[in-house]
Amino acid sequence: MNIPVLSVMTWAPLVAAVVVMFFARHRPLLVRWASLAGATVSLVASVWVYWAYDRAAAGFQFQEEIAVVPSLGISYLVAVDGMSALMCLLTSIIIFAGVFASWTVKERSQEFYALLLVLVTGVYGVFVSLDLFIFFLFYEIAVLPMYLLIGIWGSSGEVRPQGIFGWAMGRTGVGTKEYAAMKLTLYLLFGSAFILVGILALYVANGSQSFSFLVLEQVQFDPTLQSWTFLAFYIGFGILAGIWPLHTWSPDGHASAPTAVSMLHAGVLMKLGAYGVVRVGMALLPDAAVDWAWLVGTIACINIVYGALSAMAQTDLKYVIAYSSVSHMGVVMLGAATLTPTGLNGSVFQMFAHGIMTGLFFALVGLVYEKAHSREIFKMGGFATMMPGIATAFTIGGLSSLGLPATAGFVAEFLTFLGAWSSAYQWWLFPAVIGAFLTSIYVLRVAKQIFWGPKSEDPHFQHLPDAVGTEWAALGILVFVLVVFGVMPSLAIAPVDTATVPLVERLTGR
Amino acid sequence: MRGTAYELLRLLLPEVTLVGLAILVLVAGLISRPSTGAQGQRPIAGWMTFVGLLAIFGLTFFIREGSLFGATFVLDGLAMFAKRLFLAAAALSVLGSLTNPQYPFARRATEYHFALLVSLLGMLVLASARELILLFVAFELMSIPLFLLTGFLKKDAVAPEAALKFFLVGTASSAIIVYGLSFIYGVMGGTMVESIPRALASGHPLMMLGMALLLAGLGFKIAAFPFHMWAPDTYEAASTPFVAWLSVAPKAAGFIALIRLYIEGVGPEALVWMPVVSVLAGMTIVTGNLMAIPQQNVKRLLAYSGVAHIGYMLVGFAALSSSGVAMMLFYLVAYMFGNMGAFFVVEAVARSEQSDGIDAYRGLAQRSPLLALAMLIFLLSLGGIPFVAGFWAKLYVFLAAVESGLYGLVFLGAVLTVVALYYYLLVARSMYIDAPTRRESVPVPGLLGAAIAICALGVVGMGVYPGPWVDVAIRAASSLF
Numbered sequence: 001m002n003i004p005v006l007s008v009m010t011w012a013p014l015v016a017a018v019v020v021m022f023f024a025r026h027r028p029l030l031v032r033w034a035s036l037a038g039a040t041v042s043l044v045a046s047v048w049v050y051w052a053y054d055r056a057a058a059g060f061q062f063q064e065e066i067a068v069v070p071s072l073g074i075s076y077l078v079a080v081d082g083m084s085a086l087m088c089l090l091t092s093i094i095i096f097a098g099v100f101a102s103w104t105v106k107e108r109s110q111e112f113y114a115l116l117l118v119l120v121t122g123v124y125g126v127f128v129s130l131d132l133f134i135f136f137l138f139y140e141i142a143v144l145p146m147y148l149l150i151g152i153w154g155s156s157g158e159v160r161p162q163g164i165f166g167w168a169m170g171r172t173g174v175g176t177k178e179y180a181a182m183k184l185t186l187y188l189l190f191g192s193a194f195i196l197v198g199i200l201a202l203y204v205a206n207g208s209q210s211f212s213f214l215v216l217e218q219v220q221f222d223p224t225l226q227s228w229t230f231l232a233f234y235i236g237f238g239i240l241a242g243i244w245p246l247h248t249w250s251p252d253g254h255a256s257a258p259t260a261v262s263m264l265h266a267g268v269l270m271k272l273g274a275y276g277v278v279r280v281g282m283a284l285l286p287d288a289a290v291d292w293a294w295l296v297g298t299i300a301c302i303n304i305v306y307g308a309l310s311a312m313a314q315t316d317l318k319y320v321i322a323y324s325s326v327s328h329m330g331v332v333m334l335g336a337a338t339l340t341p342t343g344l345n346g347s348v349f350q351m352f353a354h355g356i357m358t359g360l361f362f363a364l365v366g367l368v369y370e371k372a373h374s375r376e377i378f379k380m381g382g383f384a385t386m387m388p389g390i391a392t393a394f395t396i397g398g399l400s401s402l403g404l405p406a407t408a409g410f411v412a413e414f415l416t417f418l419g420a421w422s423s424a425y426q427w428w429l430f431p432a433v434i435g436a437f438l439t440s441i442y443v444l445r446v447a448k449q450i451f452w453g454p455k456s457e458d459p460h461f462q463h464l465p466d467a468v469g470t471e472w473a474a475l476g477i478l479v480f481v482l483v484v485f486g487v488m489p490s491l492a493i494a495p496v497d498t499a500t501v502p503l504v505e506r507l508t509g510r
Numbered sequence: 511m512r513g514t515a516y517e518l519l520r521l522l523l524p525e526v527t528l529v530g531l532a533i534l535v536l537v538a539g540l541i542s543r544p545s546t547g548a549q550g551q552r553p554i555a556g557w558m559t560f561v562g563l564l565a566i567f568g569l570t571f572f573i574r575e576g577s578l579f580g581a582t583f584v585l586d587g588l589a590m591f592a593k594r595l596f597l598a599a600a601a602l603s604v605l606g607s608l609t610n611p612q613y614p615f616a617r618r619a620t621e622y623h624f625a626l627l628v629s630l631l632g633m634l635v636l637a638s639a640r641e642l643i644l645l646f647v648a649f650e651l652m653s654i655p656l657f658l659l660t661g662f663l664k665k666d667a668v669a670p671e672a673a674l675k676f677f678l679v680g681t682a683s684s685a686i687i688v689y690g691l692s693f694i695y696g697v698m699g700g701t702m703v704e705s706i707p708r709a710l711a712s713g714h715p716l717m718m719l720g721m722a723l724l725l726a727g728l729g730f731k732i733a734a735f736p737f738h739m740w741a742p743d744t745y746e747a748a749s750t751p752f753v754a755w756l757s758v759a760p761k762a763a764g765f766i767a768l769i770r771l772y773i774e775g776v777g778p779e780a781l782v783w784m785p786v787v788s789v790l791a792g793m794t795i796v797t798g799n800l801m802a803i804p805q806q807n808v809k810r811l812l813a814y815s816g817v818a819h820i821g822y823m824l825v826g827f828a829a830l831s832s833s834g835v836a837m838m839l840f841y842l843v844a845y846m847f848g849n850m851g852a853f854f855v856v857e858a859v860a861r862s863e864q865s866d867g868i869d870a871y872r873g874l875a876q877r878s879p880l881l882a883l884a885m886l887i888f889l890l891s892l893g894g895i896p897f898v899a900g901f902w903a904k905l906y907v908f909l910a911a912v913e914s915g916l917y918g919l920v921f922l923g924a925v926l927t928v929v930a931l932y933y934y935l936l937v938a939r940s941m942y943i944d945a946p947t948r949r950e951s952v953p954v955p956g957l958l959g960a961a962i963a964i965c966a967l968g969v970v971g972m973g974v975y976p977g978p979w980v981d982v983a984i985r986a987a988s989s990l991f
Contacts, residue, residue, distance in 0.1 A: 069977055072909075137896045144895060147935060151943040178943060182935060186928055193924035196905075200912045200920065 004064050006078045009045035009088065010124040013038045013095070017117035020110055028109050032099070035113040039099050042124065043092040049080060050089045050495070058082070058498035060130065060214070068134070073209040078128040082495035083348050087127045087268075087275060090355045093481055094267045095120045100474040101363045102260035104370065105153065112153055115145040116260060123264075126272050130213040132199045132280065139195070139276075142269060143188045143240075146253075146261070150181035154256040155369075180249075180256035187239055187249035194236030195276070198229045202284065216284050223287055230288035233281035234296065241273030242329045244302045251310075254322035259366030262318070266325045267359035271351045274332045278347070278503075282336065286507045290339065297337030297420075297428050303330025304435030312442045317368070317375045320446055321361045324401060327435055328354040334432055335416040339507050343419020344500040349492055350412035353400065353485065357409060360397040360478040364390055367471055368450070371464045377446055382455030387466040391451035393475045398447050400482050402440035407486035411493075521585055523573050524566050524593055525634050531562035532627040539620025555619040556608045559627060563601040570594050582641035582702070588774075591839060591986035592637035592766045596759050599846050600630050602961055603755035606854045609955040622662060626755075629655035633763045642691050642701040645767060649687070649731075652763055653680050656756065660748045672747030679740040683730030690723030707776045718782075724771065725786070732764035734824060735794040738817045742805075745813040750860060751961075753809065754853035757816050758846045765823060765842065769835055773827075774990045780830045787828040788919050794821030795922065799929040808856050809866045811933060812849065815892060818930060819845050825923055826907040829914040836987035837906035840980055844899035844972055848891035851965030854958060855885040862952040868937055873946025881952055882941045884966045889934040891969045894927045899972035906980065 016038025024030040053061055060079035067075045080088065098116070105112050118141065125138025154177030203211055206219045221229075235246070242250045250270070254262045277296075282289040307327025314320045328350065335347025367390055368383070369375055384391035400407035403414070413436055420428040455461075467475060485492055519526060539555050570593055577584040604623070632652030639645040657680060661673025695701060697717040698709040709717050730737040745753045773780050798818030805811040823845070826838030856866060858881060863870040875882040891900035904927065908920045954962070972979050 071977070071980070140896045147938075148942055151939060178939060181943075182932065182939075185935065186932055189928045189931055190925065193921075193928055196908070197912075197917070197921050197924050200909055201917065203909070204912045 005045050005049055006062050006080065006128045007064060009042045009049065009092075010078070010121055010128060012041035012045070013117040013124070014121040016041075017114040017121075020117065021114045024110055031110050031113050032103060035099050035117060036096075038117055039092070039096045039120075042120070043096050046085075046088040046092040050085045053080065053082065053085050053495055055082070055495055055498050058502070072133075072211075073203075074133045074211055075131050076129070076134055077131040077212055077214075079130055080128055081499040082497065083278070083499040084127045084275070086348060086352055086492055086496055087271060088124060090271070090352050091120065091123050091127065091268050093477060094263055094355060094359045097359060097363065097474040097477045098260035098263050100470045101263060101366060102258065103470040105258065105260075108152065112149070112258075115149050116264070119145040119149070119264065123268050123272065127275065131211045132202070132213060132216070133211040135213075135280075136192070136196060136199055139272065140192060142272060143185070143192065146188075146257075146265065146269075147181050147185040149261045150177055150184065150253060150257045153258040153261070154181065155258070156256065177256040180252040184249045184253035187246065191236040191239035191246075191273075194232045195280075198232035198236065198280075201225065201229050201232075213279075213284070221285060226285040226288035227291065230281050230285045230292055233285070234277055234292065237273040237276030237281065238299075238333075239273065240270060241277065241333060242270055242303070242326045243299050243333060244306055244326070244330075247303070247307075247326045247329075250326055251319050251322040254325065254362070255316065255318040259362055262322075262362040262366075263359040266322065266362060267355040270325060270329055271332075271355055274329065274336065274347070274351055277333070278336050278344070282507065283503055289507055293337045293339055293423075294425065297334055297423070297425055300330045300333035300337055301428055301431035301435075303327065303333065305330075305431050305438070308435045308438035308442065312438065312445075315377055317377050317446065317450070318362075318365050320377070320442060321358065321365060324361075324439065324442070325354070325358050327439065328358070328401070330435065331413060331416050331432065334428060335412075335419055338416070338419035338423035338428070339504060340419045340422050341497070341501050341504045342415050343423060344504060345493055345496055346412055346415025346417075346419050348496045348500065349408070349415060349489065352492055353408035353412040353482070356478055356482050356485075357397045357400045360393065360475065360482065361401075363474050363478065364394050364397065367467055367475075372461055374460070377449055379458060380450045380456055380461060381453050382451070383461070383464065384451040385455065386464045389466045389472070389475070391447075393479050394451060395447055396479055396482065398443040400486065402443050403436050405486075406483070408482050408489075409486070411486060411489040517576070518578065520573060521576050521578050521583075523569050524597075525631060527562075527566050527569060528627060528631050528634060531559070531566070532624055532631065534562070535559055535627065536620060536624050539624070555623045556604060559623040560601060560604045560608065563597055563604060563630075567594060567597040567601060570597065577640075581704070582644055583635075583638045584640050585638055587986040587989040588766065588769065588839075589638040591982065592762065593634050595762055595842060595846065596630060596633045596637070599755055599759045599762075599850065600626065602846075602850055602964060603751050605964075606754060606850075606857065606958055606961040607749065607751035608957045618662075622659065625655040625658050626752075629653075629659070630759075633759060636763050637766050640703045640770065642695065642703065645703070645770070646684075646687065646691060649763075649767070650684060652760060653684065653731075656680070656760060659752055660744055660756070662752070663747075663749060666747070668743075668747040672744045676740050676744045679730060679737075683727045683737070685727075686723055686730070687727030690720045690725075690727060693717065693720030693723070696720075703770055704775060706771065707779055710776065710779050710782075721772070722786075725768075725783075725790075728764050728768055728771075729790065732761045732768075732820050733817055734790055734820050735797040735817070738794070738797065738820075741817060742801075742810045742813040745816075746807060746809050746866070750809065750853050750857035754850040754857075757812070757849055757853065758842075761816075761820060762842050762846075765827070765838065768827060769838075769990065773830060773835060784828055784830055784914070784916075787824060787830075788916060791821050791824035791828050792919055792922050794818065794824060795926050796821075799926045799933075802933050803929070805933070806868055807866045808868055808871070808937060809853075811868075811937070812852055812856070815930060815933070816849060818926070819849070819892070822904060822907055822923060825911050825916070825919055828916060828919065829907075829910040831910060831914055832987055832991045833913060833984070834907075834910040835990060836980070836983040837903075837910045839986055840976075840983040841903040841907055843979060843983070844891065844903035844969070847965045847968035847972065848888050848898075848900055851962055851969060852885065852888040852892065854962045854965065855881060855888065858954045858958055858962070859952055861955075868940050871937060871940040872944045874941040874952065876946050877949065878952045878954070881954060881962075884962050885941060886938055887966055887969055889938060891973065893931045893934045895931075897970075897973045899969045899976070901973060902976040902980075 063079035122141030129135045156176045311323035335343045400409035636648035657677040663669040733741040802814035891898035894904040
């Protein structure tokens with residue numbers, strides 16, 4: 001047990017990024033293998049952590065601590081509980097699949113992989129660090145590379161708004177990758193300004209010169225301070241989690257980003273937001289969390305329905321997936337707002353399930369685009385005969401998305417709905433169920449139109465290949481995980497339970 | 511303190527050496543003046559100045575604390591800190607301008623460096639001044655050469671205009687300062703800074719008026735809102751390595767004066783200034799950041815962003831606490847490296863592209879990756895991103911302000927850093943995302959490259975390991991309370 005396994009997991013991608021940057025100039029294959037090696041080390045470490053996590057003992061395990069700035073009480077303090085262990089596992093799976101999914105990136109692939117790996121180090125860091133300051137540093141690392149990743153390697157959308165909207169959007173450059181990159185970065189940094197103020201407020205108020213989560217957890221903060229810092233954290237992290245009406249960066253950003261970045265961003269980074277609300281907002285400020293639950297839950301309901309309705313209206317395939325993320329993140333936030341163990345389990349499970357399935361979706365959209373060079377849903381048609389593998393994977397992902405039993409999506413939504421029903425606001429259940437219903441409409445519509453419907457007459461879409469080689473690896477991993485966790489939900493529920501039950505006790509047993 | 515010649519010399523060592531250096535540069539320039547071929551003379555004056563400044567910077571580590579002339583001239587932690595900052599900034603600026611190919615620099619290098627050294631002398635004296643008249647004289651000694659240096663490219667159409675604007679604003683602000691000082695003198699009946707707290711405690715309305723006028727006058731000098739108008743025009747017209755210095759050292763001098771007059775030894779009475787300075791800081795941050803957005807010229811953009819940075823330093827000042835001052839000093843150092851570095855990159859690009867526009871940076875990352883990386887680091891530092899100096903600077907300033915309960919101001923500042931990142935990212939976008947219009951790399955003269963490298967090292971060093979710098983800043987500020 002002397003290996004600092006969490007540090008290995010967190011920093012391996014960064015080491016790989018350094019290798020890629022300094023030793024792999026003009027050697028594209030080495031770039032990919034080095035990235036894959038970094039991702040594999042992290043995957044192995046996170047699986048091991050997940051496996052070896054002692055569920056009976058619960059609490060935070062694998063703790064490491066190094067003082068960084070002793071005079072300010074900043075230390076590199078990392079540890080995982082059941083919830084963050086699952087999130088690390090999710091991150092590992094997505095980046096592992098993401099490396100395969102971006103195997104075909106041609107332009108400046110060295111910088112692409114390096115930035116992607118740096119970003120992943122930031123994500124791991126957020127999930128494992130218990131020092132709020134280091135947490136914030138990692139959070140910034142996870143956000144910033146996105147600007148370049150979308151700006152350089154992204155794709156401009158095929159959105160052509162009409163009339164007055166066309167004029168207005170033409171002025172601002174809506175739909176271009178530059179616009180999306182700037183919008184995403186500014187929204188998320190705007191959020192981090194809220195988070196920073198909240199963290200500083202807690203630091204000054206706790207009186208013991210410490211940023212440590214373990215110390216702050218013991219402090220009973222003044223109700224007024226709790227109330228506004230909770231709001232600051234909710235808005236700050238909520239922006240990243242895509243809460244309505246601050247979600248508009250997410251469809252633009254995800255639609256413009258290159259495949260692996262969309263996978264990582266929608267699959268993992270949005271979870272950072274939800275994770276932050278639960279870990280920092282709710283666990284440190286229990287009174288405020290209870291007081292503001294109505295707001296969090298109500299906005300989550302709006303997210304679910306609004307996101308689903310918006311997804312129905314899209315004609316661009318990538319925007320459909322992006323809006324479905326907004327809808328599904330609503331489920332995550334709703335589960336958290338129920339303040340019941342079932343609801344919170346559903347919330348965390350949905351983070352995982354949505355992460356995998358949205359990763360799968362974006363990988364598939366990337367493949368379809370690469371082969372058909374189109375994202376326009378109503379131009380494509382009948383692809384299932386030409387690419388059966390991709391069609392099957394899309395359908396499995398879609399069924400999970402609409403919550404079919406035996407997929408991970410079902411478990412997550414079911415638990416969340418149960419939690420909503422047993423919470424203080426039972427009416428939350430109705431918008432949530434309506435959202436699930438709307439999801440089935442847009443998912444099945446897209447699947448039918450593109451894959452299973454009549455074949456398109458367009459000469460461009462007559463001879464399209466199915467997935468090949470490394471592309472299978474990305475799809476296979478994600479589909480496998482989606483089904484395994486759907487059939488055996490206890491794989492995730494058991495460790496998550498050790499984190500959520502004490503949290504709910506803290507929240508409600510005051 | 512015995513006023514022996516030895517003691518005198520020991521305490522005044524940097525100033526005395528600097529006077530000697532200035533005269534030496536002047537004489538050397540006179541002797542070596544070539545009749546034709548301007549190239550011959552430039553390096554001598556420049557190199558002498560650079561080496562001399564480094565030597566004086568070294569000397570500051572051999573002087574010890576004390577005071578002279580009945581405590582009108584003190585050498586405390588703050589004075590030492592400020593002197594080293596001024597000297598380091600000046601040395602960097604001279605290093606950056608050593609290879610300046612512009613004709614006036616080659617032709618009149620002696621004058622340029624002499625004026626710069628004299629201005630620097632004013633700053634060094636200012637850092638130690640604890641008496642109002644000495645303070646004012648030092649301020650003028652610092653300011654007047656700056657007017658000359660701004661208009662140094664006199665054949666350039668905009669330089670005289672910028673110099674005139676700077677001169678008019680500068681003298682007007684000096685007049686306001688003197689006017690304010692006259693009230694203060696009237697109420698205090700003396701000119702020693704240390705008697706300000708007592709006079710302030712008496713609550714005499716004229717005293718408050720005098721201090722308010724003084725604040726306005728100093729606001730001009732540091733280019734705080736609403737006295738910031740001169741900065742962009744001046745920066746745009748003057749030579750870039752000089753602007754790099756102008757944007758840092760005189761501002762730092764203004765802050766030292768503010769600290770001496772409004773905080774040092776004043777105690778809880780200082781809290782009367784908190785609302786005023788908070789509003790000033792908030793307005794300065796908002797104005798600087800918003801005005802920077804539409805700028806297409808990087809020098810003007812950096813000028814407005816500089817105004818915003820002054821606002822952030824004023825946040826530390828508004829905290830009116832020991833940690834606030836310390837964090838402001840830390841911010842000054844971070845700002846020095848980040849801002850000067852950015853200006854040096856502007857200089858390198860301008861020499862090759864003949865333009866200061868953002869368009870000149872298109873595809874720089876593919877043409878000169880290292881130069882683009884350096885610029886990115888400086889911009890991120892100015893924007894306050896982790897692992898570069900600016901992040902810690904903003905964080906510490908905010909922390910000090912939160913400790914003083916200024917949540918609103920911190921919130922405003924934090925939100926506006928996002929606005930700042932927008933326009934910094936516009937430059938980054940031009941460098942990294944846009945395709946280059948030309949393929950060949952941007953030539954960077956060795957010495958300018960060295961100056962950029964030093965700044966980059968400073969920014970990254972402070973960002974990765976801020977501890978020692980913070981300790982230095984805290985020590986410098988501790989003597990005030």
